[in-house]
Amino acid sequence: MIEHLHPGVILILGGLIAGALRGVPRALVVLLAPLAATGIVWGAPEGVIVRVEFLGYALTPYAVDKLSRLFALVFAIAAFGGALFALNQRSRLELPAALVYAGSAMGVTLAGDLLTVFVFWELMAIGSTLVIWSAGTSESGAASFRYLMIHLLGGVLLMAGIAGHVADTGSPAFGRIALDSTAHWLMLGGFLINAAAPPLSAWVPDAYPEASWSGTVFLSAFTTKTAVYVLLRGFPGAELLIFLGMVMVFYGIVYALLENDMRRILAYSIVSQVGFMVSGVGIGSETALNGVAAQALAHIIYKALLLMSAGSVLHMTGRRKCTELGGLFRSMPFTAACGMVGALSISAFPLTSGFVSKSMITQAAADGHLFVVWLLLGAASAGTFVYAGIKFPWLVFFRSDSGLRPKDPPFNMRLAMAFFAALCIGLGIFYAPLYRLLPFASAYAPYTASHVLAHLQLLLFAGLAFFMLQPVLRPARTITLDLDWLYRRFGPMVARACARGLSRALLALGAAAQDLRVQLLRWTLRWHGPEGPLARTITTGSMALWISVLLAAYLVVYYV
Amino acid sequence: MEKHRLVRPQTVKLLWCAFLVILALTVAADLAVTHVPHFGVDGSFAFHAWFGFLACAILIVAVKGLGAILGRPENYYGTRDD
Numbered sequence: 342m343i344e345h346l347h348p349g350v351i352l353i354l355g356g357l358i359a360g361a362l363r364g365v366p367r368a369l370v371v372l373l374a375p376l377a378a379t380g381i382v383w384g385a386p387e388g389v390i391v392r393v394e395f396l397g398y399a400l401t402p403y404a405v406d407k408l409s410r411l412f413a414l415v416f417a418i419a420a421f422g423g424a425l426f427a428l429n430q431r432s433r434l435e436l437p438a439a440l441v442y443a444g445s446a447m448g449v450t451l452a453g454d455l456l457t458v459f460v461f462w463e464l465m466a467i468g469s470t471l472v473i474w475s476a477g478t479s480e481s482g483a484a485s486f487r488y489l490m491i492h493l494l495g496g497v498l499l500m501a502g503i504a505g506h507v508a509d510t511g512s513p514a515f516g517r518i519a520l521d522s523t524a525h526w527l528m529l530g531g532f533l534i535n536a537a538a539p540p541l542s543a544w545v546p547d548a549y550p551e552a553s554w555s556g557t558v559f560l561s562a563f564t565t566k567t568a569v570y571v572l573l574r575g576f577p578g579a580e581l582l583i584f585l586g587m588v589m590v591f592y593g594i595v596y597a598l599l600e601n602d603m604r605r606i607l608a609y610s611i612v613s614q615v616g617f618m619v620s621g622v623g624i625g626s627e628t629a630l631n632g633v634a635a636q637a638l639a640h641i642i643y644k645a646l647l648l649m650s651a652g653s654v655l656h657m658t659g660r661r662k663c664t665e666l667g668g669l670f671r672s673m674p675f676t677a678a679c680g681m682v683g684a685l686s687i688s689a690f691p692l693t694s695g696f697v698s699k700s701m702i703t704q705a706a707a708d709g710h711l712f713v714v715w716l717l718l719g720a721a722s723a724g725t726f727v728y729a730g731i732k733f734p735w736l737v738f739f740r741s742d743s744g745l746r747p748k749d750p751p752f753n754m755r756l757a758m759a760f761f762a763a764l765c766i767g768l769g770i771f772y773a774p775l776y777r778l779l780p781f782a783s784a785y786a787p788y789t790a791s792h793v794l795a796h797l798q799l800l801l802f803a804g805l806a807f808f809m810l811q812p813v814l815r816p817a818r819t820i821t822l823d824l825d826w827l828y829r830r831f832g833p834m835v836a837r838a839c840a841r842g843l844s845r846a847l848l849a850l851g852a853a854a855q856d857l858r859v860q861l862l863r864w865t866l867r868w869h870g871p872e873g874p875l876a877r878t879i880t881t882g883s884m885a886l887w888i889s890v891l892l893a894a895y896l897v898v899y900y901v
Numbered sequence: 902m903e904k905h906r907l908v909r910p911q912t913v914k915l916l917w918c919a920f921l922v923i924l925a926l927t928v929a930a931d932l933a934v935t936h937v938p939h940f941g942v943d944g945s946f947a948f949h950a951w952f953g954f955l956a957c958a959i960l961i962v963a964v965k966g967l968g969a970i971l972g973r974p975e976n977y978y979g980t981r982d983d
Contacts (some may be wrong), residue, residue: 594960599968601975662975671905707939715940719949720956727957742908790934798927798949805924806957813965819972829978 499531578625589616
């Protein structure tokens, strides 16, 4: 019986129950539900676990293989860490919504058929929108609405694609998909919107930083990584993904380097890191796919850690702009240390989880003789170290003293950060258990002298470039235009222009109608008015005259 | 206020010296470690060192240029609560 319990559903139910509770019972539910889900996923046997018949289709809402187990496991761990971090959150909606969101993300990874994928996919969109919205500010309200619109668009594309696929093949099973029909392109489009692929990448930095100090931790973990999972399962080796991934990688780096808001820096960084993974899916070799899965796992943990440290700063200072922060290591040494561990992990520094995972993708590019891709991945690794490894901790915790002296955050938040920091370093040193979880058997050895030295050179000299050119990159109180300008500025501008044009046309039409009415009245008055020819009283004399004229005419006609 | 020992000028100078020594060591270590080049250019001496430096320098300058074109005041989309 217990093996039939779907861990995602446990999380969703846990979220719904937690919504009705307060205090200690609520804390217990939000911590125990992810722990139970972790235990169940860990112990679940491989293969189809639940099979149902629905509308004549054989559905498998709960199936496990190595790939789905890896993702479901890290989702459950992320939900646990996030819940531990968010226990002091005042909003009563955020944590329950976050558990529903996490549970649906697990639902997608454990789905053996496309209909189940779609149902959990949409539930995920609702859960995540509520997480953003529950921050309760006017910005979060507007951002959550824009976020929902983008994700509903993705959902529509996905639904149309799935419907077409099922109509073509007669089976809703979710396996490898070739890009040979419109339906399959639509499905890819739906997946790519959630992966924040271009042209719709801007929703990540637009929406995620508007969530509360704890909400962003959840958001960073699930949506984009679920997209990476479905791409891994559906479209490995689709070459287009290499190109899209590269665009994402550099888009994220460039915008993060220009950004002033620490949480927006980390949001751009999500797009950049997911770009590495999307490229890896496009490369498609076993090493590349292993690297993508490993990096997804590592990224969820180090990005959550980075956002926890940024969230702690926001929670304790109420500020999120680099220009208003700085020098916080004096009073927040624990948060600064955890932020540094996250920063080193995302930069793939040796002895961190980033190094043992990301280097696999670079290796796959080299093995596949993809010179340009390999070169760009190298440059991107160096760039990542600059914006995330150095810029974020440097501007927030070091650099000039802002005069702020906030304390480290409460115990549970420190515990959550310590847990994830330990995972970052633990997985970096003891990587064998991580490699055993990967979808393919791996003989990859990350710690060769050549690998370590090459990577150290790359990162340290990138660091030298940063410190030498630091005056050029001084943070400014600016934002950088992005494609969301199209729907935040240009769209409303066009709508306003249309509305103005329409109201002018209506006014002109009204004036013309008024003019016509006046003309009509004048004409009626002229012919039918008191003086009008058709309204005159005809006298008897003139009638007798006209009759005699008629008779005379008749006589003339008669004689002629 | 007494400056924290990490930000005193002499500590910063020391950190810079240590950093430069480490950089020199990583380059020197290239003499002792054999790389297996995949493409040719990656077999050149201390490839990752000069490539990492150059890539970042180019990236930073390019980003600065792009920032001048695409940068807008932070309340461009309306004022914020915080």
